[in-house]
Amino acid sequence: MTKVQLVHLAHARSGDKGDTANVGVIAYDEAHYCLLREQLTPEAVKAHFGEMVKGDVERFELPNLSALNFLLYGALGGGGTMSLMNDAQGKVFSTGLLRMEIDVPADVAEAVKGRGRVPEGWSPGGEG
């Protein structure tokens, strides 16, 4: 098994409901959904975020979309206009979770190398 950062295996989007952030994580490849399901347990996600999540982490499964949905309770400094956080609406908890490392078979690690990141030498184009 090889450690791989989740950013190479999945994409994600996050949002807010009051003081709770949600992170939906979607496998790029359906075949990798079971790896996510095994290793992205609520406990592992809670441990990953540490003090950033004051309350519990709850997980829901959406096998139809090869996706997991996490609710991170007490993650937004009170939420809404109460929060003093730059990310008061939890918009980038998504990529925060994609920093996590999980164990995958060596051939999977090789296959997903570079996935999810801007290719080297890329530029936005246009003039100037």
Next chain:
Amino acid sequence: MSDESRVVRIASGQGFWGDDLEAPVRQVEGGPIDYLMLDYLAEVTMSIMQKQRARSPEAGYARDFVPLMERIFPKCVEDGVRVVTNAGGVNPEGCAEALVEAGRRAGVQGRARVGLVTGDDLMDRLEDLIADGHELAHMETGEPLSTIVEQVQSANAYIGAAPIVEALGKGADVIVTGRSTDTALTYGPLIHEFGWAADDHDRIAAGVVAGHINECGAQCTGGNCLIDWWEIPDMANVGFPIVEVSADGTFVVTKHPGTGGRVSRATVAEQIVYEMGDPTDYITPDVVADFTTIHLDDLGNHRVRVHGVKGGPRTDFLKVSIAYSSGWKATGTLTYAWPDAAAKARAADRILRERLDRLGLHFDEIRTELVGWDSTHGALVGEPPADIPEVQLRVGVRAADRAAVERFTREIAPLVLTGPPSVTGFAGGRPRVQEIMAYWPALVRRGVVEDHLRVEVREV
């Protein structure tokens, strides 16, 4: 055309108050659509509108909507495109009046009708509701509303499709509501078009999914999208979503030809998980949808087919969105440069906190972040490298006492001459003191609201 093969096209033109002003124009001019839905409201929007209305009685709605309609009204009337929006905010009446005037200026007098939906606003009824035994308890803490009722700034029930369906049935071409549920702006017209029965849970749930995909504008057509975002073409001219819905509730998500962005299985899936709770229990006023039953087929050419959606009966309650004053806050920033930028920023933060302490000021919270290092991923990123070229120190405070927050805003700039060196980025002046509007979600028996809903149709 038979009902089986008929398709109703509902285009999304705004995902929030402040979205791309040109998007609704592109939707109306870019190809055939039947409805244009414009979602302007979020949790905090209603309280902002309530404050605007307190200052000026004719305000309190999404003002952008009126000049927009003045631009697109003639084209909508010509093409038979009907508009459904919650732009009315806390003053749908004022919004509808301004809309009628805009229609006259646009030359559609006698050729269009405006539908007005009121009754979601519970602000003036709170005392009576509490006296009648409605606790309006906080959905998470269980505390009754009576504990903070004096501080309430706005209170609106999320209402469903019924008044939209009624207004469409009475011939309204543009429908203005207050706190309509975002998704009802899409599934309301579908119930009207296809005559879905109230107990046709699966089809209405499919309409809810269509509404959820539509309600954030370009967030399902390539905007804010993580999948190969660098390859998504022509985002300057991004196409907003259109759902093409059939009578059986299946639908295709797409966008106008010739627009930028992307519609794929992945872009739609990302939007489906946005702001999701328990996916099997997506509650709306008209149905409970099960998002684990959604099936997506990527048909290619920016078309994704959605089918298989299941739903269950509605609950006996409506959600109420309440905003209440809860103190004051301010956030100040300064930029520190190499060398040792992060060390300087942290030293400045320590000095600032000591000064606030010496002044005897008390805050409920002081929060320090280094923009350019940890303000998005917090402790996940560890310690900054010693050679980091620059960081922005960002300090926020929150207190019940406005004077303490005011004084804090005067303690940032002095750090430029009285703190660590190589500091800049203070040209914006003192931070602004903001009133905190806390959010109080509650439930109320639906009849309490539904008995007060009114639908009125006016000629332009």
